[in-house]
Amino acid sequence: MKRSAIYPLPEYYERYIKLVDDIELSAAFDQSLNKLNSPGINRFNEIGDLVYAPGKWTIKKVLQHLIDTERILTYRTLLIARSDKTPTAGFEPEYLAENSNADSRTFNDLIEESKSVRLSTISLFNSFDDDQLSRRGNNWKYEMSVLAMGFTIVGHQIHHFKIFEEKYFPLLKK
Secondary structure, eight states: OBGGGOOSOOTTTHHHHTTSOSSBHHHHHHHHHHHHHSGGGGHHHHHTTOOSSTTOOOHHHHHHHHHHHHHHHHHHHHHHHTTOOOOOOOOOHHHHHHTSOGGGSOHHHHHHHHHHHHHHHHHHHHTOOHHHHHOEEEETTEEEEHHHHHHHHHHHHHHHHHHIIIIIGGGGGO
């Protein structure tokens, strides 16, 4: 199913969903995985632990944030797809980042974990039929479809990779 099949766009998460082209979800996941395999990823090593402003996360912490958030969202997706009405709790990204030990890890390790998590996410979404993709439930405090969850995961990565391009990569020119 394509992004345009999501209606209505879920409050808050629409900002991520709108970043993804109106393509099939499987193609969107493939594009996102290709981004993790792109040669540009090697630029992360050049940036190291630099941040573009005080109080901002390092790229390593952002990568760990993407991994952690994807795991949380896929858990919530599984509940919705299987019609489990168990309420899901929120999470605090700052706490996860502070306690992640991401800065002590290598970029290669974080990228490999990102790919593993993404491949697992793709397998999960490939197991859903159109009925399950259309199923709606609560993602924390927002009602959304399984399809919207998939596009949110992809869009969240796009959002942060744009920040890398706009805020972190210019640090290399200084």
